[in-house]
Amino acid sequence: MIALSRKRPLSINIFAVAFLAAAVLSCIDGLVRIPVALKSQNAFPWLSRDVLIVWHSAWLSIALIPVAMVWLSAIRFARWMVSFMALAKLAGLLILLPALPMFVTMQPLWLASIVLGVPAVAMLFTPASNRWFAHKGEVDPAVFE
Secondary structure, three states: OOOOEEEEEEEEHHHHHHHHHHHHHHHHHHOOHHHHHHHHHHHHOOOOOOHHHHHHHHHHHHHHHHHHHHHOOOOOHHHHHHHHHHHHHHHHHOOHHHHHHHHHHHHHHHHHHHHHHHHHHHHHHHHHHHHHHHHHOOOOOOOOO
């Protein structure tokens, strides 16, 4: 773990805030849409309000893992994992492009989470971020193993 006292580049801080905001927006979108999901309950009889709340909360927690991996430990794998996931989201958005006006009115939080998430991932490839991931760091007496 990198010492919390070590200064992080602005691009890493922007990534952390934007990716966290995108994850929170996605979670809120899912929680707000619970009544809609429950109306289509005939397809999934086991689906309940509690299951949906746990599902969306779990996805929020999972989204926080790469933020911690990048911000706290500068793990290179997290940069690539998040990038591939963002490319998949972007591909899905391109497939849904003809229906984009409908999504803007029906699911604005979902769209906002993608609009925040993709540029956040781009922040991981700035020169300052590259130095952040490349820096091995010196021994910090404040960090104990």
